[in-house]
Amino acid sequence: MTKEELVARLRDIEWDDFEVKTAKSELPKNIWETVSAFSNCSGGWIVLGIKQSGRLFEISGVDHIEKLEQDFFSTLRSQKFNVPLFATLHRYKIDGKNIIAFYLPSSEVKPVYFGSLENTFIRMGSGDQRATQQEIMSMIRDQSFGVQSQKSIPDTNIEMLNRDALTDFRNEVRHWKLIPHLDNVNDEEFCKGVGITDHAGQLTYGGLIMLGKSPYTFQFVPTFCADYVEIPGTGIEAITNNYTYRIPEQQNLWEASRVILRRLRTLVNTPMIGINERGQSVEDLSEYDILREAMANQMAHADHFSPRRSCIHVFDDRIEFLNPGAMPQPLEIMENSFESQPRNPVISKLFRLAHLSENLGYGLRKLKRWQEITGRPMHIETTINSVKVSFDLLARETKTTNVAKNVAKNVAKNVAKNVAKNLTERQQQIINLISDKPQITRAKIASTLGVSTKTIERELTAISDIVRYVGSKKDGHWEIFT
Numbered sequence: 001m002t003k004e005e006l007v008a009r010l011r012d013i014e015w016d017d018f019e020v021k022t023a024k025s026e027l028p029k030n031i032w033e034t035v036s037a038f039s040n041c042s043g044g045w046i047v048l049g050i051k052q053s054g055r056l057f058e059i060s061g062v063d064h065i066e067k068l069e070q071d072f073f074s075t076l077r078s079q080k081f082n083v084p085l086f087a088t089l090h091r092y093k094i095d096g097k098n099i100i101a102f103y104l105p106s107s108e109v110k111p112v113y114f115g116s117l118e119n120t121f122i123r124m125g126s127g128d129q130r131a132t133q134q135e136i137m138s139m140i141r142d143q144s145f146g147v148q149s150q151k152s153i154p155d156t157n158i159e160m161l162n163r164d165a166l167t168d169f170r171n172e173v174r175h176w177k178l179i180p181h182l183d184n185v186n187d188e189e190f191c192k193g194v195g196i197t198d199h200a201g202q203l204t205y206g207g208l209i210m211l212g213k214s215p216y217t218f219q220f221v222p223t224f225c226a227d228y229v230e231i232p233g234t235g236i237e238a239i240t241n242n243y244t245y246r247i248p249e250q251q252n253l254w255e256a257s258r259v260i261l262r263r264l265r266t267l268v269n270t271p272m273i274g275i276n277e278r279g280q281s282v283e284d285l286s287e288y289d290i291l292r293e294a295m296a297n298q299m300a301h302a303d304h305f306s307p308r309r310s311c312i313h314v315f316d317d318r319i320e321f322l323n324p325g326a327m328p329q330p331l332e333i334m335e336n337s338f339e340s341q342p343r344n345p346v347i348s349k350l351f352r353l354a355h356l357s358e359n360l361g362y363g364l365r366k367l368k369r370w371q372e373i374t375g376r377p378m379h380i381e382t383t384i385n386s387v388k389v390s391f392d393l394l395a396r397e398t399k400t401t402n403v404a405k406n407v408a409k410n411v412a413k414n415v416a417k418n419v420a421k422n423l424t425e426r427q428q429q430i431i432n433l434i435s436d437k438p439q440i441t442r443a444k445i446a447s448t449l450g451v452s453t454k455t456i457e458r459e460l461t462a463i464s465d466i467v468r469y470v471g472s473k474k475d476g477h478w479e480i481f482t
Contacts, residue, residue, distance in 0.1 A: 005181050005193070017044035017123075022051045025063045027071050030128070032080070032114050036121040037128040038104040039085060039112035040139065042150065042195065042345040044123065049099035061097025072102060083109045088199065103199065106150045106345065110139040148305055149206035149344040150195075153220055156203040158191050162213040165254045166191075169211060169354060176355040194353060195346045206346025209304050214251045224304055226256030227311040228263065234317045248471040253299050253347065257356065259470050260312065262479060264291045267314065267393060269374075286373050293366050294321050294389055296357035300348035301387075320390045427463050430456070431480060434467060438477040 019034045031046065038044040049062040062068060069089060076085045085107065092099040111131065113120040120131040120139075131139075158166075166187060173194075174183050182193045191197040196207030203212075209221055217224050228247040245263070250256040268287035275281060295312065298321045302310040308324035351357040367389060370378040376392040423431070426449065433445055446456045460467060470479050 002189070005185075005189075017042060018047070019044065019128075020047045020050035020052055020057060022060055023048035023062055023068060024060065025067075027068060027075075031072075032075070033119075033121045033128045035076075035081075035085065035104055036112050036114060036119065037123040039107040040110050040120065040131070041106065041123040042349060043104055043106040045101050045103055047099060047101045049097065059094050059097050059099065062100060063098075065091070065098055065100060068100060080114050082111075082113055083107060085112065105198075108151070111136050149204065149209065149346050151205055152198040152200070152202040153205060153208060154202065156208070156216075156220075157201055158187055158197060158203070160203060160208065160213055160216040161191075161196070161211045162251050162255070163187075165211045165213075165252055168258070169254050169350070172354045176353070178353050178355070195349060204346050205304075206344055206350070208252075209344075210253045210347055210350050212252045217251055221304055223307050223309075225309045226250055226253055226260070226299070227309055228256075228260045228314075229311065230263070230314040232316060234315050248476060250471060254350075255470065257295065257299065257351075259479075260295055261292060261356075263314075264288065264295065264319075267291075267319065269394075287370075290367060290370050290373070291319065291391065293357055294391070296348075296351040297321075297364075297367075298323055298389075299344075300351060300357065301343045304344070316393075318390050318392050320388055323387045423463065424459075426451075427459055430459055430463070431467065434478040435480060438479070440478065 017038070019038075021028045021031060021034075023031075027048075034044075034046055038046070048068060049060055051058040051060040073087070073089075075081075076087060085104070087102045087104050090101045090103070092101065111117070111120040117136065118130070120136050121128045122131045122135060123129075170187075170190060173179065177183075179194070182190050185193070188197075188201060191207065192199055192201065195204060196211060197203050205221065208217060209224060212220075226247065229243050230245040231243045247256065247259055247263075250259065265288055268291060270283040270285055270288060272281050273284045298310055298312070302323055306324060310321075310323045313320040313322065348357065367378060367380075370376070370391050374392075376394070378392065379388075379390045381388045381390075429449055430445055433440055433448060442453055442456050442460070446453045449456070466480060468479050470476055
């Protein structure tokens, strides 16, 4: 964290990975609660020398820097905690006052507590809370399951990320303004700031799974898969017969989520409910938001290191989100409390920053609103080996034609109607070609229109807010959207 990033954070409220304390000359007694909480969750910064009054921060500075540092590190190395802990130290001088900050990484061994097991803390929003017995047991059960995605991968760097996916992800994060202090930093600092890489610049497994580039994603996580299938019929036996669409192999979760969300968008009702101040139509996205939450929760809780794959099945009468493995806590407990510890904290955090999932563990409650909003049931089935969340749909007519082609044609009509005045004749011709054949190549478009491939590239760049290529060069396709 640079000095500029620290100052930027002090202009905002505390985050789930950022805690300030006054600590003029002594370490505050509750600092060990924060150490436990950061170690049990996704890691974070403890900044000493800052006084907080409500939502306002005042730089108070610290005295006896060496003593505070020595006391902190001596305690981490002592037997106060049940496992050895490590931290990195950073010093700052702002307005002539000394500030020190410690970065605590997520511990590979959980739960982390001091004194006794009841002194196990977790991070909830911008505060520390004592973990419940069920949460502690969940950490113990998930010890070999939820830690891997937070580990760093030796000898890796951001060159192994898909830069287009990273740019798209950053644009989405910037749009929602949840971390404005990282809006204008370079990619290296951004990735360090959100956990895609560690502080040495090495990729975390979660960062690679979320934004990796082939072949690196499959080199380090050979079992990686994001599966989505649309199946005519209503019974599981229909899967063995045929399907109308199956998502092409994607390089990472971010690309997969973009494709899946566009498919889910076509399955729910989104009636227009008004016009905003810009004269744009406003749709009721409440049904879509619930499915979006279900997808993000599934991906954040999947075991991406297991050969047993997660999958989304879309039947004529329902959508099923399937995950192998048991819930981290009993269902009746999760329904009445926060879900404090996602199984893949890095992935969960990245989805939250892109506004694709809830911030403070309300996900399950949001899913259960499906029946209230639609009048149709939702079901959660759990076993010791799997979790299935399903949402009943309005009866759909069985589709025998290519869904991607139909969706592209329908959207193309809307695009042509809404933005024809802003498109050149050639750009409209490109959209028509893509709507007729979503798998068409750039070279084929150029050949059909009698221009060079470079010309087509320029035109596609000009209409990139309407047309996007999704998937690999071999198996991908174009999508048109408003």
